[in-house]
Amino acid sequence: ARSPLSPQVAGAGSGERKCGGSKSSSSSDAKATPGPTEIAKEAPSPAVPAEFVKSDAERAASAVEIEYCVGCRWMLRAGWTAQELLTTFTESGKPPMVSSVTLIPVVKPEGVFRVRVGGAEVWDRKARGGFPEAKQIKQLVRDVVNPQKDLGHSETKA
Numbered sequence: 543a544r545s546p547l548s549p550q551v552a553g554a555g556s557g558e559r560k561c562g563g564s565k566s567s568s569s570s571d572a573k574a575t576p577g578p579t580e581i582a583k584e585a586p587s588p589a590v591p592a593e594f595v596k597s598d599a600e601r602a603a604s605a606v607e608i609e610y611c612v613g614c615r616w617m618l619r620a621g622w623t624a625q626e627l628l629t630t631f632t633e634s635g636k637p638p639m640v641s642s643v644t645l646i647p648v649v650k651p652e653g654v655f656r657v658r659v660g661g662a663e664v665w666d667r668k669a670r671g672g673f674p675e676a677k678q679i680k681q682l683v684r685d686v687v688n689p690q691k692d693l694g695h696s697e698t699k700a
Contacts, residue, residue, distance in 0.1 A: 601641040603660040604687045609646040611654045619673065620645050623657070626676050627683055630693070639687045659686040 606627055610620035624643040631639040648654045655667035657679060664682040665674050674682070677693075684691050 604639060604641040605660060606640055606643045606683060607646055607656075607658045608643065609648050609654050609656040609658075611652055612647045612649050613652050616655055617645070617647065619655070623674075623676075623679060626680065630680050631683065631687060631691075639691065640683065657682070659683050662686065 606624070608620045608623055610616040624645060627640055627643055628638075653668060655665075655673060656663060657665040657674070659682075664686065665679060667673055680693055684693060
């Protein structure tokens with residue numbers, strides 16, 4: 543059985559779903575329900591404030607990559623780290639300071655847990671002898687994307 547989300551060839555068979563979710567019994571049926579592509583074309587694009595628009599270079603400079611070992615089952619830790627960073631560096635009504643977080647599963651070498659910001663490594667589990675605490679990784683990312691940002695209770699006090 544096919545998933546209702548998988549695309550189908552129009553007229554492939556009686557009663558089959560077409561891309562877009564409508565069910566047809568023949569090619570002479572009334573107009574089919576528009577699919578996601580057609581809906582996206584029809585929907586008006588909301589105006590994006592200029593301060594939210596970043597160049598490719600700005601987006602790349604604030605992109606976070608988290609590599610994690612698949613065999614060690616560290617995907618949950620990587621996901622949690624991503625959530626912490628996205629929550630910390632996104633404020634309502636303001637442009638996000640982190641443009642994206644990408645989780646990268648690694649099979650070889652084993653034991654990998656690395657975090658990069660803008661291509662520069664800020665944490666390597668093997669080099670540092672362990673995983674970063676939330677406070678540590680937030681400070682390291684902040685130092686790259688927005689050194690002036692106060693992290694509140696996660697801030698190092700001198």
